[in-house]
Amino acid sequence: xxxxxxxxxxxxxAITWDEKGLLNTIAQDAExxxxxxxxxxxxxxxxxxxxxxEAIYWSRSRNRLWHKGEExxxxxxxxxxxxDCDGDVLLLKxxxxxxxxxxxxxxxxxxxxxxxQTGHWxxxxxxxxxxxxxxxx
Amino acid sequence: xxxxxxxxxxxxxAITWDEKGLLNTIAQDAExxxxxxxxxxxxxxxxxxxxxxEAIYWSRSRNRLWHKGEExxxxxxxxxxxxDCDGDVLLLKxxxxxxxxxxxxxxxxxxxxxxxQTGHWxxxxxxxxxxxxxxxx
Numbered sequence: 316x317x318x319x320x321x322x323x324x325x326x327x328x329a330i331t332w333d334e335k336g337l338l339n340t341i342a343q344d345a346e347x348x349x350x351x352x353x354x355x356x357x358x359x360x361x362x363x364x365x366x367x368x369e370a371i372y373w374s375r376s377r378n379r380l381w382h383k384g385e386e387x388x389x390x391x392x393x394x395x396x397x398x399d400c401d402g403d404v405l406l407l408k409x410x411x412x413x414x415x416x417x418x419x420x421x422x423x424x425x426x427x428x429x430x431x432q433t434g435h436w437x438x439x440x441x442x443x444x445x446x447x448x449x450x451x452x
Numbered sequence: 453x454x455x456x457x458x459x460x461x462x463x464x465x466a467i468t469w470d471e472k473g474l475l476n477t478i479a480q481d482a483e484x485x486x487x488x489x490x491x492x493x494x495x496x497x498x499x500x501x502x503x504x505x506e507a508i509y510w511s512r513s514r515n516r517l518w519h520k521g522e523e524x525x526x527x528x529x530x531x532x533x534x535x536d537c538d539g540d541v542l543l544l545k546x547x548x549x550x551x552x553x554x555x556x557x558x559x560x561x562x563x564x565x566x567x568x569q570t571g572h573w574x575x576x577x578x579x580x581x582x583x584x585x586x587x588x589x
Contacts, residue, residue, distance in 0.1 A: 348485025
């Protein structure tokens, strides 16, 4: 069993960062409960997120801070923030601007369902907006 | 931007495992939408989960397969399975036996809310069952 959060510590010190200094972070739609996406935060991005009230992640592929919606305008306003029992996963309940969290133009990144008949992942949720419209401005 | 899932590949090959061969996995209550916990799967645990229809994770702390509920009886029946756009996070929608996913006896592991006045994490959700009753049988 993992070590539980030591809630006598100030909140930032109570977090368990991974070996790369990152924190597994889930964004959940505060109204519908849909899980929108999973991304990573480092200490700087977490502090900035709290300061601005919007989700700012650490992009592992681009190796830089990533203010969600910086290109598309689809920012995430933080409504509630939760930590799990062993302090290594963060949950943000957010209001998703534009109703689109995924770069494919869908509400959620979890749009692939397993089709056990074909043995392939199938896109289940609809594209709400052409990604070209989201990113090529 | 990460590489999107290649859905022409069979489902198992389309998954992007991390450098340790693990897949970030979220369990969400299929009825309430509550996020119950986050854990990891390796290929073996994912195949076993699908075979049994119950969540079987890979415990990084114990370095072994972990059939969720094996001690407490609080198993998770898989209702739906989703993958995210870049194929490196799995979402299980589950029926949580006993209504308790957390080893602290709470419904969800995400019971810690940030108290900005005190600067500490505070347990917000109630303990539904004494953990001693869950594990000392």
